[in-house]
Amino acid sequence: MKTRLSKTLIAVGMASALVQLSACKGNETDSNPLLEKSTLPYGAPDFSRIKTSDYVPAIRAAIEEKRENIQKIVDNPEPATFENTIVAFEESGLRLERVVNVLYALVSADKTPEIAAAEKEATPLLTELENELMFNKALFQRVRTVYDQERDRLEGEDQKLLDETYKRFVRAGALLSDEDMEQMKKINLRIADLQQQWGDALQAATNDAAVWVDSKEELAGLSEADIAQCKDDAESRGKKAPYCIVIVNTTQQPILAQLENRDLRRRVYEASIHRADGTGQHNTFAICTEIARLRAQQAKIMGYDNYAQYSLENTMAKTPEGVYSFLRQLIKDYTPKAIAETMVIERFAQQTEGKDFQLEPYDRFYFSAKMKKELLQISDDEVKPYFNADSVRQNGVFYAANRVYGLTFKERTDIPVYHPDVRVYEVFDRDGQPLALFYSDLFRRPTKRGGAWMSEFLRQSSLRQQLPIIYNVCNSAKAPEGQPSLLTWDEVTTMFHEFGHALHGILSKCRYNSLAGTEVARDFVEMPSQFNESFASIPEIFDHYAKHAVTGEPMPAELKERMLKSINFQPAYALGENLGATCVDMAWHMLSADQIPTADEASQFETEALRQVGLLNKQIPPRYSTSYFNHIWGSGYAAGYYSYLWTEVLAVNCADCFARRGALDPAVGQDFRDKILSRGNTRDLLQIFTDFTGLQQPDASGLLRARGL
Secondary structure (H helix, E strand, O other), X not given: XXXXXXXXXXXXXXXXXXXXXXXXXXXXXXXXXXXXXXXXXXXXXXXXXXXXXXXXXXXXXXXXXXXXXXXXXXXXXXXXXXXXXXXXXXXXXXXXXXXXXXXXXXXXXXXXXXXXXXHHHHHHHHHHHHHHHHOOHHHHHHHHHHHHHHHHHOOHHHHHHHXXXXXXXXXXXXXXXXXXXXXXHXXXXXXXXXXXXXXXXXXXXXXXXXXXXXXXXHHOOOOHHHHHXXXXXXXXXXXXXXXXXXXXXXXXXXXXXXXOXXXXXXXXXXXXXXXXXXXXXXXXXXXXXXXXXHHHHHHHHOOXXXXXHHHHXXXXXXXXXXXXXXXXHHHHHHHHHHHHHHXXXXXXXXXXXXXXXXXXXXXXXXXXXXXXXXXXXXXXXXXXXXXXXXXXXXXXXXXXXXXXXXXXXXXXXXXXXOXXXXXXXXXXXXXXXXXXXXXEEEEOOOOOOOOOEEEEEEOOEOOOOEOOEEEEEEEEOOOOOXXXXXXXXXXXXXXXXXHHHHHHHHOOOOOOHHHOOOOOOHHHHOHHHHHHHHHHHOHHHHHXXXXXXXXXOEOOHHHHHHHHHOOOOOOHHHHHHXXXXXXXXXXXXXXXXXXXXXXXXXXXXXXXXXXXOOOOXXXXXXXXXXXXXXXXXXXXXXXXXXXXXXXXXXXXXXXXXXXXXXXOOHHHHHHHHHHHHOOOOOOOHXXXXXXXXXXXXXXXXXXXXXXXX
């Protein structure tokens, strides 16, 4: 997942390091390390000096600097030009970008109470600034003048920057009446506040949903390493019982594949699906429905029937009809396979549980795993010792990047980090030239939100002479001190996935910050990451990292064959949970404001939405349900979750191209790097895709094949 801050927070971070901070006066900003130009390599944030109390003063001071820079653009007596208006706007607040990027990295990855308090104070300040910028009529008039008078004379990145800048103002409401502008400002402020509330509520709900276990016997089925992890999790969360099962962000919990105790499986599953729906102590429905209503109001003010229409206008899909046309064929092909898959699992379970046994959703992973072990002689416990997190990162993810793109990685222990688990690497090109800093934060903790993501402390820009500072965050279990941390296959592919995003940022070669790296449409941004997953199972790469954590021996050929054959075992579930979440997202954002259900009606609305598209299936629930769907309520994926499936098609097309031309051929990797990874948002995204694959349109025919369906 590519983490996207709200449009408000993305927008505030574009600027010039050359401008002196005239607002830095008084004790609260004197010697504030966030306001000083970092002396560390690449301008990395100096976490050894930054205090939590530095964030809000730094943001206040940097906001004032941004305002002064904007006023200089507005007051410029010279006629508006691309350089004195568009480029000046692009370069109007680097210091603010730097501070915001650091603060919101910690909001997601290490949200202590102090960081949460800083976020609460900073968010309305940033939202107010964004409102000022987007509804500044004098500023927009200069932008519009350049657009009208210079666009046809510009080319390449310059023209693209002008287009994106003009479009940003228009889509924010710059052409609205004064009355509508005021209404949009209020809505923007309220949504920013609600999204902050959402982040706090979901993290608390997920932490509190942990299932406490009184005895080791109840954990039958788990390996000794997993039991030790449950004990460690209990100790880190207050030790209300000897053992604790932590809830991860998705609906189904991977641990259900191992737990023999059916009642404990039920407790874990119900803790997951009810974490935030009011059955326990948390209920996020009021936040969800209010955000949905406000988004629908935004769309109406902007002249659209619903938020999905508004949101999709700037994507490859273009319209809700484009999304649904894509989804309908998948649902049609998937449905009979899902029914058959469930029947097979239930019949298998009845062989040991009796002919009257009825499969419940909390049973599915358990009996599917037993069935896989019986049919393919494979289990997670058998392969996990070969997936040491350190080896996967160094000998898998990094090795693949070296083979394909010529990159090398050197750990930098001299660069301060925000948490002891974080490791920093300097990235070098094949000719030895430095390219980027990369931060890797693998392990879960109570202060980290669920899931996995990529973002940046600083984005690449040749205009600024800035090399990128990229980070990946995951949520794997950290083994007790002195033991190797072992991953599931899903966690292995997640690490490759997030590093695909990282490569998109690391290999960016763009002039302008706001066009660089992963600053592309949602239904393109997940393509490089999903494509990068394909390297995890290429034999040469796999053999290089899949080595026993204790002995260092490679995975035996016979076990490897069984393991790789099992990757697509019973694949309908994975597709179905994704389709379900996609349709829940679309359903919420296809409504007008007066159609939004109340908080009490939200759960039933989701049920009916799934029924209408043929995806109401107790056995295969959505990957995320409304009350804990962070992608659409807390991140930038509203009416955009479909992009995971959409970009999977693009990724399969790219992988097929690599397979034909040579999967590890450096020449093919260089071509992909030159035509896609380095381009950012500097060209039409379909054209970028066509340039590499030769396809005029994405070919969806390979998706089900790639998933084993």
